[in-house]
Amino acid sequence: MTDQNQLYxxxxxxxxxRRTPIWIMRQAGRYLPEYRSVREKYDFITVCKTPELAMExxxxxxxxxxxxxAILFSDILVIPEAMGQQLEFMEDHGPKLSPQxxxxxxxxxxxTESLEQKLEYVGEAVxxxxxxxxxxxxxxxxxxxxxxxxxxxxxxxxxxxxxxxxTLLYSEPDRLTRLLNxxxxxxxxxxxxxxxxxxQALQIFDTWGGILPVHLFSQFSASYMRKIxxxxxxxxxxxxxxxxxGIEFIKVLADSGADVLGVDWMTDIAEAKALAGKxxxxxxxxxxxxxxxxxxxxxxxxxxxxxxxxxxxxHVFNLGHGILPDVPVENVQFLVDEVRSQSERLHSSSDIT
Numbered sequence: 001m002t003d004q005n006q007l008y009x010x011x012x013x014x015x016x017x018r019r020t021p022i023w024i025m026r027q028a029g030r031y032l033p034e035y036r037s038v039r040e041k042y043d044f045i046t047v048c049k050t051p052e053l054a055m056e057x058x059x060x061x062x063x064x065x066x067x068x069x070a071i072l073f074s075d076i077l078v079i080p081e082a083m084g085q086q087l088e089f090m091e092d093h094g095p096k097l098s099p100q101x102x103x104x105x106x107x108x109x110x111x112t113e114s115l116e117q118k119l120e121y122v123g124e125a126v127x128x129x130x131x132x133x134x135x136x137x138x139x140x141x142x143x144x145x146x147x148x149x150x151x152x153x154x155x156x157x158x159x160x161x162x163x164x165x166x167t168l169l170y171s172e173p174d175r176l177t178r179l180l181n182x183x184x185x186x187x188x189x190x191x192x193x194x195x196x197x198x199x200q201a202l203q204i205f206d207t208w209g210g211i212l213p214v215h216l217f218s219q220f221s222a223s224y225m226r227k228i229x230x231x232x233x234x235x236x237x238x239x240x241x242x243x244x245x246g247i248e249f250i251k252v253l254a255d256s257g258a259d260v261l262g263v264d265w266m267t268d269i270a271e272a273k274a275l276a277g278k279x280x281x282x283x284x285x286x287x288x289x290x291x292x293x294x295x296x297x298x299x300x301x302x303x304x305x306x307x308x309x310x311x312x313x314x315h316v317f318n319l320g321h322g323i324l325p326d327v328p329v330e331n332v333q334f335l336v337d338e339v340r341s342q343s344e345r346l347h348s349s350s351d352i353t
Contacts (some may be wrong), residue, residue, distance in 0.1 A: 265320025311350025
């Protein structure tokens with residue numbers, strides 16, 4: 001293996017590294033002209049379900065920026081579809097799942113039977129990507145968290161007030177628990193399949209955990225992610241949990257057993273380091289909108305984050321959420337170059353050699 005391949009893994013396990021590794025959430029996406037070229041020919045779900053196309057778009061940002069990790073191109077909602085809901089992606093309106101899971105009778109359509117077979121196209125994509133990467137950088141597999149998946153399944157489409165999931169949570173918590181248990185099993189099996197196909201690391205995206213008060217986040221989101229982490233630990237790959245919600249959520253997740261905690265851009269990463277830096281590596285947490293700024297702004301904000309770690313291992317540089325689709329691609333290149341140059345200086349001047 002090359003040093004580049006090991007940077008991401010070594011930083012997670014707090015081994016000595018010569019610089020801070022970098023990848024960005026949604027790094028394969030609409031900000032890339034080569035991705036837009038693919039999407040001119042194929043719709044989103046076709047790209048997700050065609051292993052050769054998923055491989056191509058996964059590799060595009062690796063070719064362009066030489067990120068220190070690749071992340072599988074897919075969508076978290078392939079799990080609800082495999083369980084029985086119909087999935088559509090409406091142009092400019094986002095995903096739609098039907099029927100909504102609101103009543104006990106709605107569970108009749110849901111099943112985790114033959115889940116791996118229904119999601120075999122994902123496993124095939126992982127195999128193709130792993131073969132093409134050939135050890136140059138690790139491949140990250142991923143899933144949504146049970147609570148985030150449940151939110152989509154109950155709401156059915158994008159929402160601002162989360163009326164249906166919160167109504168279920170407060171009025172029928174046993175029904176929500178039933179759904180979360182089903183999804184926990186599905187996520188464990190899905191991520192196990194990805195590792196068996198060649199993924200070398202995993203990330204769980206808890207996109208909607210942040211809509212919950214902290215005590216309910218612990219009960220309805222974090223507790224299920226803990227079960228997943230415990231079940232996947234024997235696979236021997238590092239696991240990242242990313243949940244939006246601020247420092248209180250970092251406190252809850254600090255004892256989750258995860259190897260890495262993702263930090264959103266609204267959270268002080270120095271405070272996150274003080275709380276959880278001894279038990280987990282941290283990932284993040286540049287505000288994605290910084291990439292609309294010029295070089296000086298990017299340089300300053302990168303420095304603010306890197307200075308927290310002062311050349312210590314245990315940090316993976318990333319955005320605090322997914323990259324926005326209209327970010328200038330040259331600003332991403334500037335970001336990558338800046339993280340590398342600044343972190344190399346910090347690591348070389350620290351006690352880590």
